[in-house]
Amino acid sequence: MYTKQLSDTNIEIPVIGLGTSLFIEDPSIITAGVELGATHIDTAESYGTEPAVGKAIKNIRDKVFLSTKISPINFSEKNVFEAAHNSLKKLNVNHIDLYQLHAYSDEIPIEETMEAMNKLVDQGKIRFIGVSNFDVKQLERAQKSSNHKIVSNQVIYNLYDREIEKELIPFCEKNQITIIAYTPIGKFGYTEEQKGERKRADSGDQNANTKIRKLLDEVGESIGKTWAQVALNWCVRNPQIIAIPKASSKKRILENLESTNFQLSDSQINSLESIVPI
Numbered sequence: 612m613y614t615k616q617l618s619d620t621n622i623e624i625p626v627i628g629l630g631t632s633l634f635i636e637d638p639s640i641i642t643a644g645v646e647l648g649a650t651h652i653d654t655a656e657s658y659g660t661e662p663a664v665g666k667a668i669k670n671i672r673d674k675v676f677l678s679t680k681i682s683p684i685n686f687s688e689k690n691v692f693e694a695a696h697n698s699l700k701k702l703n704v705n706h707i708d709l710y711q712l713h714a715y716s717d718e719i720p721i722e723e724t725m726e727a728m729n730k731l732v733d734q735g736k737i738r739f740i741g742v743s744n745f746d747v748k749q750l751e752r753a754q755k756s757s758n759h760k761i762v763s764n765q766v767i768y769n770l771y772d773r774e775i776e777k778e779l780i781p782f783c784e785k786n787q788i789t790i791i792a793y794t795p796i797g798k799f800g801y802t803e804e805q806k807g808e809r810k811r812a813d814s815g816d817q818n819a820n821t822k823i824r825k826l827l828d829e830v831g832e833s834i835g836k837t838w839a840q841v842a843l844n845w846c847v848r849n850p851q852i853i854a855i856p857k858a859s860s861k862k863r864i865l866e867n868l869e870s871t872n873f874q875l876s877d878s879q880i881n882s883l884e885s886i887v888p889i
Contacts, residue, residue, distance in 0.1 A: 612648035613871045615853055618762035619787040620739065624651045624676045626847050627867050630793055630855035631660040641667035644864040645674055653765075653791070653855045654702075655680035655713055656694060661701035669703060677702065678709035678791075680743055680765075683716040691727035695736055711741035711765060715749040725756040732759050741765065741791070747782045754786075763789040765855075769797035769846055770823050773889045784851050795846040795854035796839045796867075799824030822886050830879050836870070843870035845883055 614623040628651030629644045641652060641664060652675055654664045661679060668675045679702065685694040698707065710731065712724065731737045741763035742753060754761050764783060766775055768790070775790070783790050799820045827838035836844075847854050847870075858864045875883075 615850065618760065618789050620762060624853065625649060626853050626871050628653055628853065628855040629864065630857045631664055632658050633857040633859060638663045638667035640861060642671065643861045645671055647865055648868050649864055650674055651676045651855065653678045656698055657682050657713065661698055665701055665703040672704060676708045677704065678711060679707055680711040680713040683714050686716045686719040686724040688723050688727040691724060695731055699736065706735060707737045709739045709741045709763065710737040711743050714744045721752050722756040725753055729758050747778050761788060763791050765791040765793055767794050768792035769795050770842060770883055771797050771820060771887050773887060776889050780851065790852045792846050792852055792854040795856050796842045799827060819887050826883060826886065834873060836873060837866060840866060840870035843867060844873065844875055845880065847871065
């Protein structure tokens with residue numbers, strides 16, 4: 612399995628992990644994903660999937676890089692400790708590898724939140740601090756308030772949602788902050804849903820999405836890959852970026868993992884990026 616270094620740590624994590632914001636009824640799917648190589652499992656207290664993740668990794672904890680997220684409503688010092696305790700209990704683990712602030716809060720001072728997060732690191736309850744959906748200024752404020760480095764920022768990134776290329780990616784490259792892409796495959800045209808149904812995607816401008824999907828299909832067909840594999844390969848081409856696509860079957864997990872065993876040409880990349888330029 613292809614891995615990348617987490618920030619400036621000595622930790623290597625898979626380029627393709629497994630996001631669990633989509634409820635997974637059968638925890639064995641997560642277990643199978645880990646065995647296949649998707650050893651980075653991402654969840655959040657707001658997803659309601661922590662118990663399922665905990666059940667899935669019960670006997671394979673040492674193989675998993677486990678990340679979860681705390682909701683902004685719990686960013687006070689007291690609530691940070693309580694939320695971490697609850698997540699540890701639901702996940703049935705004694706520590707969380709990456710504990711992430713799910714979004715920036717203007718209601719609770721970031722200094723208070725980061726002080727509590729630092730204490731969790733010092734207590735050994737979490738290994739690393741990450742954030743999610745932070746812009747550059749918010750990242751700078753958070754890091755200034757922390758003794759421990761913020762190692763990651765989890766944000767939306769795909770061929771349609773490329774806003775982070777303007778400021779966030781350059782900032783994270785300069786400061787060795789890993790970008791964890793969610794919704795990395797995107798929702799283009801008609802997409803296959805977990806129960807075999809086909810529904811029209813609801814994200815962004817449908818015309819652009821349909822054009823992207825058409826081109827993804829064409830590129831995929833020309834190199835013997837699925838459109839989703841092409842989209843995912845494009846997403847993680849930057850050394851600073853890893854991804855956590857959702858998957859509801861072992862087959863889909865394997866398909867995602869096989870998206871890193873080929874390289875798109877410059878011409879293919881330019882064509883894909885031309886539809887929604889930044």
